[in-house]
Amino acid sequence: MKKRVLCLLADGFEEVETITPVDILRRADVEVVMASLSGETVTGRCGVRIEPDDALAEVIYENFDMLLIPGGPGVAELRSDGRAAMLAREFDELGKSVAAICAAPLVLKDAGVLVGRRFTCHFSAVEELPDALPDRLVIDGNLITSRGAGTALDFGMALAERLAGKAAAGEVAKAIMA
Secondary structure, three states: OOOEEEEEEOOOOOHHHHHHHHHHHHHOOOEEEEEEOOOOOEEOOOOOEEOOOEEHHHOOHHHOOEEEEOOOOOHHHHHHHOHHHHHHHHHHHOOOEEEEEOOOHHHHHHHOOOOOOOOEOOHHHOOOOOOOEOOOEEEEOOEEEEOOHHHHHHHHHHHHHHHHOHHHHHHHHHHHOO
């Protein structure tokens, strides 16, 4: 059965942190559903517009193997909405993979899933996340975190390896010359 990822989008999402891992996952034959909070088109921090596959309210969460939360200024909207933190907590409790990049680990903080865990984040979030490691990518069990746009390819490859396996991720790396 094909693995599935739920990618959350809000206005102000960081384009590189969204599009890069989604592209890598799809190349590895992983289905990615991009859901915006409202179901409406979202605009990234640099003006790229994405038409989501679905509204978050319409998504059946149980049908996914991984939750992907991109960073960027849109993280503030994800945090104030609260559903992203609820999903992160549910996925984590079920042992499903939870992936967050840049400022998105702040959502994981809100969900309570960072306690006693190793993680990283963007330097702009360190004030709220003082235990963050300076690593580009940190994997702690089912939790995968990364620093920011400059680490999006490493992040995407780690997600592909987690869901599609090392061989499939290797084929993607070879194809894109990573």
